[in-house]
Amino acid sequence: MEGKSIVHIGEKSWKCENCEEGFSIPSELEAHRCTHTVERPFSCSKCGKKFTQSSNLLIHQRVHTHERPFKCQDCGKCFKSSGNLISHQQVHTDERPFQCPDCRKCFKSSQELIRHERVHTDEKPFRCSHCGTGFRHSSHLTVHQRVHTGERPKSTCSEIGKGFTQSSSLLTHQRVHTGERLFTCSKCGNCFTNSSHLLRHQRLHDGERPFTCPECGKGFIQTSDLLIHQRVHTGERPFTCSDCGKGFTRSTDLLIHQRIHTGEKPFTCSECGKGFTRSSDLGTHQRVHTRERPFMCTTCGKGFTQSSNLLTHQRVHTGERPFNCSTCGKGFTTLSHLLRHHRVHKKLQDTGTMEKPWKCEDCGKGFNYASQLENHRRTHTGERPFICSVCEKGFTQSSNLLTHQRIHSGARPFTCPVCGKGFTGSSDLLKHQRIHTEEKPFRCASCGKRFRSSSERTVHQRFHTGERPFTCSECGKGFTQSSDLRTHQRVHSGERPFSCSECGKGFTGPSDLQKHQRVHTGERPFTCAECGKGFIQSSDLQTHQRVHTGERPFTCSKCGKRFTQSSNLQTHQRVHK
Template sequence: MENHLGENHRRCTLQKRNVTRELKKGKHTMYALKRVKKIYIRVHEITQIDNQTYQCLEREQNFCENLARMCERTYTEEKPYRCDMCEKTFIQSSDLISHQRIHNYEKPYKCSKCEKSFWHHLALSGHQRTHAGKKFYTCDICGKNFGQSSDLLVHQRSHTGEKPYLCNECDKCFSRSTNLIRHRRTHTGEKPFKCLECEKAFSGKSDLISHQRTHTGERPYKCNKCEKSYRHRSAFIVHKRVHTGEKPYKCGACEKCFGQKSDLIVHQRVHTGEKPYKCLECMRSFTRSANLIRHQATHTHTFKCLEYEKSFNCSSDFIVHQRIHMEEKPHQWSMCESDFLLGMDFVAQQKMRAQTEELHYKYSVCDKTFHHSSALLQHQTVHIDDEYICNMSEKGLDLSSHASETSRVS
């Protein structure tokens, strides 16, 4: 015991404080108080000897020595334990062992109520509070509550914009270490999560779970406003904003707001002029990936008619063309029992019937009248080469000289 009494006064060389005395007062570093006091005393069955010296009865390890050493590392930022997978470093070997479970997809700590698994026992403890309804950690900025201090820490980064996890390949940053690990798989091509139904592989477990719902038909996220349901939680969150009118993403240039972050990103390209999606055939660029995909069809003529060997760039044009063969006219108006091949023709007919029988647009050359100015302009194209014979007047006229005589009937 004399050796312990000699070691119990070891001081933190940077702070010049007696470690054991400050630990008892609870005034030393948060790291020493939370990590050392809780973990060492609980796990290694440390007991207090002579009210000053702590010793691990299981390993006969001097507690003061380890506490002082760990305290010094919090100030010197010394982290001697390094992960071979992601180069992350740790102060304690136990932290490294827990971290490596992320790479090995090992989650030995299982919740008895929902069978959810975790890679660290502290994560399990925090999760169990959700069943008890306990949320001890509150964000002082927005007042949101969390069951785990780690969740609060990650949440606060949404306010500060902090992204401490950096990808060494592309310099992209993340607020969560798990997001960085998942992102790195885009560089390595690793897809460790495989669907047992169709053998399709995914880089993230959440992607696999969402994909499996396409086989099971499960839609666990249900809206209590309109009873719509979704496979993905993210899609459900976006949908709820339709009812609430919430648009949390604001453009810094024009202050226009959007319900989805992706819509804001696309909109901001209007201000920056960025067109990141480039066609490799003609080097034309686009602001949206959907526009690029549609454009690429102009090079491949993706949609082909089997009867006439005619090709179309857009699926909508192909569908309309097929109706010609089937003599299908899906747009019907009950007022005049007319059928229309195209929806836009149907809409135009409705507008025409909604107007009075008076013909508003008159062409003074031949006195023909029309419901729409577009119909009048189309009629003028009949008179080609600037010389024509009007069927009604049989006069030879110069179109350009009578262009000004077109007027609207009052």
């Protein structure tokens, strides 16, 4: 009865003198000791593999017979032993009752916790009898000993010929080729080929990074990532390409790199046939066909195909720009944007000019990249392939359509921290914030006038050059901006899409509607500093101020009489006719 009570209360009083692992009964301890002595009295008649216990041999023989009698009721996966089934079922419940006192990481079984604690203590109780190398797990020792015995892996992938030391590892690997992903994240729906990958992924959602670098404090989801990261500080690159001599911190990176030389792309998309060097790249690519965007921004609802893209996007909301230019101090959200910006300084240094190499043949505007020019060309061709499903308005870029749709939904996810005003796009917020800071970083080279955005400066410079690149096909009138042309074309079409809710009067542009609504509200936001008189629009205030200054900029060419407004001059000129 005493032995039974020990089992029921979970006490493990029989301790291994080599590794301190506890057992409920002496026979379990005796079987465990064989892992340290390497005594394996039970041999498989098929392959000669040896085992410490007859029960392990029985389970192993199912590798040859392919028998998997223990089936999971949740996902249908089958297992060779009941113990493996019980361990697997914890994937579905996600119960982890055993917690590490050092890093607070939780585990499904006490054995997993004991093995994990060796990461903190650096204990390696399993020693190779040939070379003395220590290992934290007996399974790692078994794999290592094959280096000395020359034993080849029994399991080989039929697709790419890769060998595995265990049949279970081969089974997991084959899911890369079949696309089977049995383990699903309950937070984002992302699927994985094995439970350990799911566990690591879940730490992205809860923010857990239990393994910390002592040099820089950066946290990692798993110990192997920390080990690889530390090579950044040490400069160690132990894996070298025999073709070009390039070094890598990880063997997997070397393997992927070597495919550049061989041209091998073993992962092929079943939809379009495109090949990839990595399975992860294939997984990301397939979302192009499925339109799946599993990583959603909680602030604005925008979806992304990769978690890294979401992380970069979130900096738009937080304002974080961790990559700074050492030359001018400008900050960027990504390293690639900083590197691209560096080329501006290099070009200025090499040529003495900031000329943009990609020129529009219609208006002469320059761009740094061909993709920017391609988007710009649509302003001249009128091509707008991205259509709003609500109002059928077309856009040259999908990002502009996304911003526009927020007009219909009312969403303004980008909020000014100073005044609380909301905006549909991050660029609009950035320009608005310059009102508070009074920053006008873009200067006109002709007159010195400064602007809050480069686009405002570009439009302004056309007043100096007389350039009007946007021409009406009906009457030939030219405009400095494409938006002005669009508004003007409504004169010919008669379209007035912006209606006053008070009187029903229609207008060609939203600014005209806004000015008109002030007639109903009585609002006069532009006030004269001299006499306090209010005006509906800034141009009216500008004209009024000439009463106080005496300025009369419009002169009659016939008699020299001067006027405060061009309309008054036109009326006067009729006297001479």
